[in-house]
Amino acid sequence: MEKVTVRQLAAGAENYAEKQVKVDGWIRNNRDQKSFGFIALNDGTHFNTIQIVYEKEFLPNYEQVAALGVGSAISVSGTLVLTPEARQPFEIKALAINPEGDSPADYPIQPKRHSREFLREVAHLRPRTNLFSAVFRIRSLLAYAIHKFFQERGFIYLHAPIITANDAEGAGELFRVTTLDPKNPPVLDDHAVDYSRDFFGKKTNLTVSGQLEAEAYALAFKNVYTFGPTFRAENSNTPRHAAEFWMIEPEIAFADLNDNMDLAEEMVRFLINDMLEQAGTEMDFLNQFVDKGLKERLQNIVKSEFIRINYSRAIELLQESKEKFEYPVQWGKDLQTEHERYLTEKIYKKPVFVTGYPRDIKAFYMRVNDDQKTVAAMDLLVPGVGEIIGGSQREERKEVLEQNISNFNINKDDLWWYMELRKYGGVKHAGFGLGFERMLMYLTGVSNIRDVIPFPRTVNNCEF
RNA sequence: UCCUCAGUAGCUCAACGGCAGAGCGACCGGCUGUUAACCGGUAGGUUGCAGGUUCGAAUCCUGCCUGGGGAGCCA
Incomplete structure (x- = not known):
């Protein structure tokens, strides 16, 4: 008897019609009647369940099977039957059902x-629900799609370090990495902790970005990308922030801001297309139960050009809009969430690149424009989620970069190697960071980042 | 960190100063094709925690805890 998965059956049930097969899985629902019953079985390989029909006359353990609760693990042997007239295209008429793992009545996941x-409180069980089955199948496919996109274009996948000593990026609060005894650390004469006696001989932390390292590799391999975990110790309590998340950071050499936006746009469009193709069943479910407009919105984005406007123009548009904003719209100040949402959700209703932000509100490594007041930065704003990409052309001019570093009061000594990238074969280059989970939220319509990470880590929460 | 809303049965909620309830789930029974099945019945509670006001508190007040939403920070 051939062991099959629901995935195999879904791909071609007619190959198995009237044949004897064996499937293993978990009971989602079990309804028994006087002499027959139905089990909705999920075997983990496919979003959909398979219906098992069992009858008293064939099953010596009918009563035992009928009493199996939701969540129980079973092995089923039976005949695959095509049922084109029914709600499901095929089912299994059971010849034998072996209980493998019981699930008592207090199982928290009910039909x-x-x-x-x-469900966040039972994060170890929630992948057994429809929603999380869909979300985490898509998460897996999306990670694969990201590699596909970059690998097909000749990008080199770079594993940037997770432990780093540079804290010069200003990208957020850091998680300290140390082996010192917190109760009794070695101290200097002025009672400050002596990190020279720490594991690495200096202060270290978990990475907040692999960008600086990616720049080094872009100036060797031309086009690279990182894709890995990122850590921010921000005390932020929102549906869009986590302390541990994954980020994709491509870096491209001999490229300017426009090349950078072209890449970002092509990538977003590729990822959406790929998910619509690869995850049809899951997308249909999400479209029906999570966000009614999801598929239509995504399909429109694939077809339409992304908007590109500069910061100054965005300020003008917001000022002309006559919309009452809580925070004033003013050149020189960063765009508030309400401003970003107005641009992407009300004015354009599609993804919008905003470029050319004021120099003072952006990072030190961004290339200064000829006006000396703005930098070659770009943010990609999308309806519903807000900022999913932040990027820039990097400052490749050694003198200008040095000036920036001193303007931002950053310790130049930590960045000696970063400066050398400008000294030896420095060339214009650019890159961006894509929040993996934010992209996933955008693709699934799920509005809380805690629901697209298997075991989310947020302020005051590290359960599981 | 700030603002705001909410914690009542396993889950989703009602009761809003006067006997703590419903639907779903669970359990028992019925039903020959169900599909978040249907029909009948049973069990299930220190109303988040601590204090206060009151003849009487799930309900009003104070503090704390937990969670949601908004803001800031950002991806």
Whole structure:
């Protein structure tokens, strides 16, 4: 008897019609009647369940099977039957059902709607629900799609370090990495902790970005990307922030800001297309139960050009809009969330690149424009999620970069190697950071980042 | 960190100063094709925690804890 998966059956049930097969899985629902019953079985290989029909006359352990609760693990042997007239295209008429793992009546996941908040408390069981089955299948496919996109274009995948000593990027609060005894650390004469006696002989932390290292590799391999975990110790409590998340950071040499935006746009379009193709069943489910406009919105984005406007023009548009904003719109100040949302959700209703931000509100490594007041930065704003990409052309002129570093009061000594990238074969280059989970939220319509990370880490929460 | 809303049965919620309830789930029974099945019945509670006001508190007040939403920070 051939062991099959629901994935194999979904791909071609007619190959198995009237044949005997064996499937293993977990019971989603079990309904018994006097002499027959139905089990909705999920074997983990496919979003959909397979229906198992079992009858008293064939099963010596009918009563035992009928009593199996939701969540129980079973092995089923039976005949695959095509059922074109029914709601499901095929089912299995059971000849034998072996209980493998019982699930008592207090199993928290019931065949009914649960709140996301409740399911977060049972994060070890929530992947057994429809929503999380869809989300985490798509998460896996999306990670693969990202590699596909860059590998097909000849990019080199770079593993940037996770432990780093540079804290010069200003990209957020850091998680310290140390082996010192917190109760009794070695101290200097002025009672400050003596990090020279720490594991690495200096202060170290978890990475907040692999960008600086990616620049080094872009200036050797031309086009590279990183894709790995990132850590920010921000005390931020929002549906869009996590302390541990994944980020994709491509870096391209001999390229300017426009090349950078072209790449970002092509990538976003590729990822959407790929998910619509690869995850049809899951996308249909999300479109029906999570966000009614999801598929239409994504399909429109694939077709339409992204908007590109500069910061100054964005300020003008917002000022002309007559919309009442809580925070004033003023040149020189950063765009507030409400401003970004207005641009992408009200004015354009599609993704918008905003470029050329004031120099003072952006990072030291961004290339200064000829006006000396703005930098070659770009943010990609999308409806519903807000900023999913932040990037820039990098400052490749050694003198200008040095000036920036001193303007931002950054310790130049930490960046000696970064400066040498400008000294030896420095060339214009650019890159961006894509928040993996934010992209996933955008693709699935799921509005809380805690629901697209298997075991999310946020302020005051490191359960599981 | 700030603002705001909410914690009542396993889950989703009602009761809003006067006997703590419903739907779903669970359990028992019925039903020959169900599919978040249907029909009948049963069990299930220190109303987040601590204090206060009151003859009487799930309900009003104070503090704390937990969670949601908004803001800032950002991806």
